Amino acid sequence: MATRLADRAGLLAWLFLLPSVLYIVALVAVPFALAIAFALSDVSAGDPSYDYVGGRNFERVFDDPVFWRSLGNTFVFTGISMVLIVVLGKVLANILVADFRGKWLVRFLVLLPWTTPVALSSISWLWLLDSIYSPIDWVLRFFGFLGPGENLYWLGQPGLAMTSVIAVHVWRLTPLAAVIMMAGLVAIPRDIEEQAMVDGAGYWRRMFEIKIPLVLPVAAVAALFGAVFTFTDMAVVRVLTRGGPNDATQVLASWAFYRGIEGGDVGQGAAIALFLFPLLLAAAIAILRVVRRIEVW
Amino acid sequence: MNRYAVRRVSARIGVYVAAIVAALLCAGPFLWSLVTAFKQNRDLYDPTNNPFVFNRPATPDHVTYLFTDTAFLTFTWNTLWVGVLVVLITLVLALPAAYALARLDRPWSGPLAVAIFLVYLVPPSLLFLSLSRVVVAIGLQDSTWSLVLVYPTITIPVSVWLLMGFLKGIPRDIEEQAMVDGYSRLGAFVRAVIPLVFPGIVAVVVFAFTLTASEFIYALAFVAPTEEMPVSTGVPTQLVRGDVFFWQSLQAATVAVAVPIAFVFNLFLDRFVAGFTMGSVKG
Numbered sequence: 001m002a003t004r005l006a007d008r009a010g011l012l013a014w015l016f017l018l019p020s021v022l023y024i025v026a027l028v029a030v031p032f033a034l035a036i037a038f039a040l041s042d043v044s045a046g047d048p049s050y051d052y053v054g055g056r057n058f059e060r061v062f063d064d065p066v067f068w069r070s071l072g073n074t075f076v077f078t079g080i081s082m083v084l085i086v087v088l089g090k091v092l093a094n095i096l097v098a099d100f101r102g103k104w105l106v107r108f109l110v111l112l113p114w115t116t117p118v119a120l121s122s123i124s125w126l127w128l129l130d131s132i133y134s135p136i137d138w139v140l141r142f143f144g145f146l147g148p149g150e151n152l153y154w155l156g157q158p159g160l161a162m163t164s165v166i167a168v169h170v171w172r173l174t175p176l177a178a179v180i181m182m183a184g185l186v187a188i189p190r191d192i193e194e195q196a197m198v199d200g201a202g203y204w205r206r207m208f209e210i211k212i213p214l215v216l217p218v219a220a221v222a223a224l225f226g227a228v229f230t231f232t233d234m235a236v237v238r239v240l241t242r243g244g245p246n247d248a249t250q251v252l253a254s255w256a257f258y259r260g261i262e263g264g265d266v267g268q269g270a271a272i273a274l275f276l277f278p279l280l281l282a283a284a285i286a287i288l289r290v291v292r293r294i295e296v297w
Numbered sequence: 298m299n300r301y302a303v304r305r306v307s308a309r310i311g312v313y314v315a316a317i318v319a320a321l322l323c324a325g326p327f328l329w330s331l332v333t334a335f336k337q338n339r340d341l342y343d344p345t346n347n348p349f350v351f352n353r354p355a356t357p358d359h360v361t362y363l364f365t366d367t368a369f370l371t372f373t374w375n376t377l378w379v380g381v382l383v384v385l386i387t388l389v390l391a392l393p394a395a396y397a398l399a400r401l402d403r404p405w406s407g408p409l410a411v412a413i414f415l416v417y418l419v420p421p422s423l424l425f426l427s428l429s430r431v432v433v434a435i436g437l438q439d440s441t442w443s444l445v446l447v448y449p450t451i452t453i454p455v456s457v458w459l460l461m462g463f464l465k466g467i468p469r470d471i472e473e474q475a476m477v478d479g480y481s482r483l484g485a486f487v488r489a490v491i492p493l494v495f496p497g498i499v500a501v502v503v504f505a506f507t508l509t510a511s512e513f514i515y516a517l518a519f520v521a522p523t524e525e526m527p528v529s530t531g532v533p534t535q536l537v538r539g540d541v542f543f544w545q546s547l548q549a550a551t552v553a554v555a556v557p558i559a560f561v562f563n564l565f566l567d568r569f570v571a572g573f574t575m576g577s578v579k580g
């Protein structure tokens with residue numbers, strides 16, 4: 001009786017897990033191994049036969065100044081976005097957990113940037129940043145910051161193009177960071193704060209000695225998730241600038257796509273994409289450390 | 298006493314101002330899109346016109362055009378059915394997996410849970426090249442089915458993680474009671490645990506659907522024919538002819554897709570936040 005199939009926890013655990021594990025091995029682990037194999041081959045869209053070429057793809061990638069430019073851009077893009085997303089996400093989370101009328105509507109409006117498919121919202125921004133019709137330029141002209149008929153060419157100048165791409169990305173991911181941090185804020189046991197209040201701790205003291213330390217691990221998880229997301233994202237870049245002007249906003253992911261899918265050079269594209277991995281691995285280790293700390297707490 | 302009253306009132310005003318500013322910063326582009334969608338060409342293509350109001354009478358022409366003369370409805374339909382199938386596959390695979398990891402107490406469940414979590418760190422931008430070869434090999438290139446096959450790799454890890462959180466929030470006594478009452482372990486899971494974790498399941502459904510609808514890289518790399526595209530790639534690539542963007546129709550498409558998803562997501566926001574809390578913090 002006790003050994004009925006449906007009662008054997010060990011076997012049941014295997015049966016429950018196997019489908020998920022197989023699915024992920026087949027469609028994540030195997031393609032990952034394939035990506036490494038492609039990076040060492042001359043596979044292309046025109047000639048899909050596999051020939052081993054060793055490190056030649058990597059040599060060609062390193063010789064290409066665009067690669068180094070993309071690598072640098074990726075770091076700038078990720079670094080600046082992350083700081084802004086975490087800071088603004090925390091501010092937004094504090095607003096969203098406060099009590100006020102019309103909260104439902106405000107939450108709905110705040111969620112929009114994140115729940116909308118990124119390619120669609122980026123298209124809206126493409127017009128908001130248009131070289132002639134940009135409403136932002138219109139406002140600047142209205143207040144006299146720009147002369148009549150003058151434009152900023154948001155996506156046409158290297159510095160401004162990067163600023164635009166980062167701004168749109170931050171705008172899109174901040175609501176997600178806020179939701180994750182709301183979880184952290186909600187999780188702080190109420191009595192800790194009440195106790196501190198009873199003990200006479202003021203607002204700032206409670207903020208710095210209780211709230212921030214308690215939220216920090218969750219904020220760190222949000223930050224690392226966001227960093228991975230940002231680091232590997234190309235949708236905003238792709239829709240807004242296609243990496244331009246002159247590769248000023250090209251990032252590793254978009255460059256790999258350009259080479260591997262549009263240029264048809266699968267080997268080189270794979271070699272570029274693989275560069276994401278060591279950095280992701282570092283992020284993974286960092287996340288695990290933080291998660292472990294939370295579990296102890 | 299009066300001083301406190303003043304302070305309280307100003308704090309209330311501060312909260313409202315902050316909320317309104319946040320809402321405008323986030324939703325501003327969508328409000329503007331909504332106005333733009335109904336603009337006449339002569340209104341839109343004049344840089345001296347105020348872009349936030351109608352300078353000429355509004356027209357529904359471009360919105361009608363979107364629904365009648367473009368493949369927008371096809372894209373929407375594709376996104377919907379891909380989303381539904383992906384969510385189903387995700388639940389069927391992730392729910393038992395999450396239960397096994399959260400409850401069945403195997404020595405390897407800790408490391409395996411972490412391993413599944415780490416899959417999230419192997420992103421589409423690293424896999425799309427080799428997966429596009431895999432898709433070709435299976436014969437699914439240029440078919441929406443390729444997305445049904447591949448998207449669960451994105452949604453399963455997150456869903457397992459979230460569901461584990463919800464499952465850990467259910468007292469063990471409930472299963473034990475069900476087993477005392479004569480159910481097997483499997484029966485207890487199906488009859489006692491799944492109904493209780495239902496709120497979590499709904500949250501995961503919404504989250505997985507949102508992720509699926511937003512995905513861009515795989516859809517762009519695998520599917521080229523117009524009638525097979527989902528919204529996320531169809532709208533930005535097919536509503537543009539050469540250098541001519543159908544701007545008003547594009548803005549209408551953005552609003553038409555954005556509003557329903559955000560609406561549903563908002564309904565479940567609190568549950569979603571709760572899932573995150575139980576999963577990561579009380580691990």
